[in-house]
Every structure is written in C-alpha cells, then in structure tokens.
Amino acid sequence: MRKILLAGNWKMYKGIKETEIFIKELKEEIDEEIFEKSDIAICPPFTSLYIASNLLKDSKIFLGAQNVFYEKEGAYTGEISPKMLKEIGVKYVIVGHSERREIGKEDDEMIAKKVKAVIDEDMIPILCVGEKLEEREKGIEKEIVEKQIISGLKFVNEKDEFVIAYEPVWAIGTGKTATPEIAGEMQGFIRKKIGEIFGKDKAEKTRILYGGSIKPENIEELIKHPEIDGGLIGGASLKKESFLSIIKNSIRSLK
Numbered sequence: 001m002r003k004i005l006l007a008g009n010w011k012m013y014k015g016i017k018e019t020e021i022f023i024k025e026l027k028e029e030i031d032e033e034i035f036e037k038s039d040i041a042i043c044p045p046f047t048s049l050y051i052a053s054n055l056l057k058d059s060k061i062f063l064g065a066q067n068v069f070y071e072k073e074g075a076y077t078g079e080i081s082p083k084m085l086k087e088i089g090v091k092y093v094i095v096g097h098s099e100r101r102e103i104g105k106e107d108d109e110m111i112a113k114k115v116k117a118v119i120d121e122d123m124i125p126i127l128c129v130g131e132k133l134e135e136r137e138k139g140i141e142k143e144i145v146e147k148q149i150i151s152g153l154k155f156v157n158e159k160d161e162f163v164i165a166y167e168p169v170w171a172i173g174t175g176k177t178a179t180p181e182i183a184g185e186m187q188g189f190i191r192k193k194i195g196e197i198f199g200k201d202k203a204e205k206t207r208i209l210y211g212g213s214i215k216p217e218n219i220e221e222l223i224k225h226p227e228i229d230g231g232l233i234g235g236a237s238l239k240k241e242s243f244l245s246i247i248k249n250s251i252r253s254l255k
C-alpha cells in the first residue's frame with residue numbers, strides 16, 4: 001500500500017507573517033489519524049522556508065521547496081542549492097513545475113539534473129509532468145508525458161525515492177479538474193513507464209500524485225482512484241480551511 005501524499009504548493013504567496021499564522025493554525029488541527037494515513041507537506045516560497053522550518057520542528061508536517069538549482073555551490077547568482085534546502089530541513093522539492101518550464105524556460109536536461117541533485121542530498125524530488133491543452137487536443141498527450149518521464153528520470157537509480165506529479169497544464173489554476181478517469185489513465189501509463197525503466201516492484205512503490213484545480217469537493221473521487229496516490233495542491237492550499245478540508249476528505253475516502 002502506498003501512503004498518500006498531500007502537498008500544498010503555495011507558489012509566490014505568503015511572506016513570513018502569513019506563513020507563521022497558517023502553520024500555527026494548521027498544526028493545531030491535524031491529528032494523529034491524519035499522519036497515520038497520509039504524508040502532509042507544505043511548500044512555501046524560499047523566503048518563508050526558514051520560519052516554516054522552525055515552526056515545523058515539533059510537527060510531522062513535512063517541509064517542501066518549490067524549486068532548486070542543481071549545483072552544490074558557486075557563482076550562480078539568484079540560485080539556491082539542494083544543500084541549502086537540506087540544511088533547513090526540507091524533505092520534498094518540486095522540480096519541473098509547468099510554471100517553471102514555461103516562465104523559467106527550464107528544459108528537460110536541466111530538470112533531470114535538478115532531480116538528481118535533490119536525490120544526492122537525500123531529499124525527495126516531486127517531478128511534475130503534464131501536457132498542454134493543444135497537445136491533448138492533438139492526441140499526443142501520452143507521447144509528451146512519456147518524454148518528460150524518461151528524460152526527467154534519466155540520472156535516477158532504482159533505489160532512489162522520487163514522487164511524480166501528473167499535472168495537466170490545462171488543469172492548473174483554471175478550475176478545470178481532470179476527471180479521475182482521465183487522471184487515472186495517464187497515471188497508470190506513467191506507472192507502466194516507471195516499470196519499464198526500473199522494474200515492476202519500483203513502479204508499485206512509487207507515489208504518483210495528481211495536480212490541477214484540486215478542491216475539497218473533488219479530492220474524494222480523485223483519491224478513490226487506485227492510480228492516484230495523493231495531490232499537489234496549488235490555489236486551494238493557500239487557505240487553511242480548504243487545505244484542511246482536502247486533507248480530511250482524502251482521509252475519509254481511504255476508509
């Protein structure tokens with residue numbers, strides 16, 4: 001049985017004060033049953049990571065980062081290394097989010113190096129993959145995702161832990177959630193590809209999340225799908241009430 005992971009991607013929202021308020025309130029409302037059945041992570045922006053790390057020291061909520069650079073240190077103005085993230089207690093690092101592929105012009109080679117660099121620091125990359133609307137309309141969505149999986153994982157070994165997030169670009173921040181059937185079909189395809197690369201055993205152990213307009217109202221049916229092992233949640237993770245409802249509804253659907 002794969003333990004579900006629910007990770008909140010705060011994007012470029014929440015400075016130090018808002019982070020502090022959110023975490024203090026969230027900690028009070030998450031109980032042991034939630035931690036037994038799921039892993040919970042929040043991914044604040046870089047400047048809020050340190051305060052978040054201090055506030056989460058006595059908690060089972062994991063800390064995640066939204067991006068990273070692939071070198072350990074050096075003349076890379078504006079970048080943050082995996083070692084720096086590790087030092088402040090980061091466990092998960094989102095790599096290859098579509099907003100970074102699109103706005104930051106990150107290519108497959110760079111994403112593959114980042115995935116490897118995160119693993120080398122004993123953290124867990126959440127590799128994001130997903131097709132754009134026009135690619136789905138052309139019927140090439142599987143080709144696109146297959147390429148992203150093969151290239152993103154090219155420096156990874158079978159023993160390395162990684163998480164995949166299937167995030168169709170047309171579903172991110174648009175309010176258009178993929179149906180459990182659409183997400184589940186692609187996630188089954190991704191699992192098959194992981195099996196071809198690393199073997200069936202690894203594929204069965206690997207968590208594949210869905211991301212794209214998850215809300216408290218749609219998480220239950222998504223989580224019920226056997227191929228969906230949790231969610232990467234953007235907009236709906238910014239309000240404590242909706243993030244908490246997503247967590248509680250997910251747990252309910254596991255019962």
Ligand code: PEP
Nearest residue numbers: 172173211212213234235
């Ligand atoms: C995301 O940013 O990874 C995401 C899935 O965003 P949203 O939930 O807002 O669609």
